[in-house]
Structure formats: structure tokens, C-alpha cells
Amino acid sequence: MATTTVTSADGTTIAVETAGDGTPVVLIGGAFNDRSTVAGLAAALAPHVAAVTYDRRGRGGSDDKDPAGFRVEREVEDLAAVLAHVGGSAGVFGHSSGALLALEGVLSGLPISRLAMYEPPVIVPGTRPAPPAGALERLRALTEAGDRDAAAALFLTEQVGVPAEVVEGMKSGPAWGFMSGQAHTLGYDVAVSARNADPRDARLAAIGVPVLVQNGGAGEAWMAEGAAALAASVPGARHEVLPGEDHAVLQRPENLAPSLAAFFA
Incomplete structure (x- = not known):
């Protein structure tokens, strides 16, 4: 693996690691994740693509020049810096809230060629209570x-x-x-999830890149319904269920990597 750093727009240093060669695919973890938690998936994908992991700001080897700012735009700028580092364009995979950060990157016009999301925490009304305000x-x-x-x-x-x-x-x-x-x-x-909480958001209809939305067959029902609704809102998007899997799929990368390798190939 090759490890380096890139500098985001506000001067924040982002730690980036690349495994394998070929088409670059950036992997983004969700809450309580740094690049170590997606390292297993990166290793499983490395024979097929150049798997790129990075520490989101404030985590692992990355600092944060805007601590407690919690602005979604800062994380989009971080992703833009990573994309520039790997050649200007790449596929992106996100897990959980990392999936919504990847989605926000597409909606913000970043050069993302293909987007895969696993169990983004979007909520179809009536399937679970919305998180409390504040x-x-x-x-x-x-x-x-x-x-x-x-x-x-x-x-x-x-x-x-x-x-x-x-x-x-x-x-x-x-x-x-x-x-x-x-x-x-x-x-x-919290910030990126709140911005993208509605799986029927009208902005999704403008997405023009290939999109794959996945959920685990053994996961929570509200996440499965959210994934299906999100896929239905994106033109041409594909919805896929991984049998027997749940939200902890990153702990079993061998069950996730084959579908992602086929999607990003």
C-alpha cells in the first residue's frame, strides 16, 4: 500500500492510502470509521482496481482546520482533494453515512464516475422515528x-x-x-445524514452516473426500505440485496467485494 497526504481547500491535511492498480475507486467509511475499517475491503478489491482509502477529517492521520464546524461542504472539499490526487476522476463507494457523503459529492458535481452505496441511513417516513432535532x-x-x-x-x-x-x-x-x-x-x-435523509429527494433525479444501492438481507427493515426507495429515485440505479448480510458488512469484505469489483470494473 502507498500512503501519502493531500491538502483540502481549508488547509486540512487528509491521509490517503492506495492498494492495487487500475481504475481508482475511493472507499468511504461512516460513523466511528477511519481508513483502517475499510482496509479489508480495499485489500479484497486491490486485485481488480486501485482501492483508495482515506481518513475523513479529524480521524486517524487527518487533522481538521475547522473543528466542530461540522460543515458538509468541508468534507466534500476533502473528497475533491482525494479525487484530484488519484487522477481527477474515480468511482466512489460509501458505507452508511459515508455513502451519503459520496452521494453529496455526486450532487455537488465532483468528478465521480460511478457511485456505490451500502445501507445509506435514509428514512422512508413511517419505517422508524426520525432522529431528535438539535x-x-x-x-x-x-x-x-x-x-x-x-x-x-x-x-x-x-x-x-x-x-x-x-x-x-x-x-x-x-x-x-x-x-x-x-x-x-x-x-x-449527523450533518451529512440530515442533508440527505429523504430517499425521495427531488435532487436525485438529476444524477447521471451509474449508481448501485445495496443493503443486507439480514439487516434492519428500515434500511432495506430506504435503500430501495433511494435506488428508485435515481434514474437507472440498481438495487441489490446481499443475502445474509447486515450493517457490519465491512467486517466481512469477502461478501461485499465481488459485487463492487463487477460494478466498478
Whole structure:
């Protein structure tokens, strides 16, 4: 793997890693993710494409010149810098809120040639309650206070819908340290999800690149309905269900890579 950095429009340094050769495909993780969490997928795709991973701002090897700004435009600028680095145009895959960042890149006119999204957190009305209002402001306050545990707990309960008692149990688990370590960036996930929450958004009809929307057959019903509705709103988009999979598909890249390699080939 080749690792380097690129500079975003506001001076933020973004860490970028490339595995393999061929057509570049940028992989974007969602909340509580950095480039290490998509590294397995990158390795699985590397025999077929140049798989490009990067740390979204504030995570891993990337800094953030606009901390607690949580502006979607900053993350779009970061993606633009990554695309410029890999040759000016690329396919993009996003997981969860990373899928909505990739979608926002397409809607913003970035040179994205093909777009694949796995379980973007869009909500068909009536399939689950909408997240409470004001989450971004509460996350900003917790971030500025340095309380990452509380920020992670707020996101999990309000945005994901994990029961509070389950979150309390997670705090003693082995993954909590990694999750709380990313918690100061969760405002970006909230912001991009809020902007793209409606899978029937009229803006989607203007998308002119090939789009693949996936969900797991063993995942949550509201995510499956959202994926299907989003695909139906994009001209020519394809909806695909991965049998037996759920939202944690990045932990099993061998189940995801074949369909993506075929789509981006």
C-alpha cells in the first residue's frame, strides 16, 4: 500500500492510502470509521482496481482546520482533494453515512464516475422515528467540552436508535475506546445524514452516473426500505440485496467485494 497526504481547500491535511492498480475507486467509511475499517475491503478489491482509502477529517492521520464546524461542504472539499490526487476522476463507494457523503459529492458535481452505496441511513417516513432535532448542537457542545464518551453515547442512542442500557454495556467492551476516539467527528455524520435523509429527494433525479444501492438481507427493515426507495429515485440505479448480510458488512469484505469489483470494473 502507498500512503501519502493531500491538502483540502481549508488547509486540512487528509491521509490517503492506495492498494492495487487500475481504475481508482475511493472507499468511504461512516460513523466511528477511519481508513483502517475499510482496509479489508480495499485489500479484497486491490486485485481488480486501485482501492483508495482515506481518513475523513479529524480521524486517524487527518487533522481538521475547522473543528466542530461540522460543515458538509468541508468534507466534500476533502473528497475533491482525494479525487484530484488519484487522477481527477474515480468511482466512489460509501458505507452508511459515508455513502451519503459520496452521494453529496455526486450532487455537488465532483468528478465521480460511478457511485456505490451500502445501507445509506435514509428514512422512508413511517419505517422508524426520525432522529431528535438539535443533535448537531448537542454534539458540538460535547465536542467542545472534550466529552467523547457522552458524544458517542448520544449518537448511538439518538441517531442509531441503540437502547441506552445497551450503550452502557458497550462502554466496557473492547471496541469502545476506538469508538469514543472518533466521537469528536460524529457531527459530520449527523450533518451529512440530515442533508440527505429523504430517499425521495427531488435532487436525485438529476444524477447521471451509474449508481448501485445495496443493503443486507439480514439487516434492519428500515434500511432495506430506504435503500430501495433511494435506488428508485435515481434514474437507472440498481438495487441489490446481499443475502445474509447486515450493517457490519465491512467486517466481512469477502461478501461485499465481488459485487463492487463487477460494478466498478
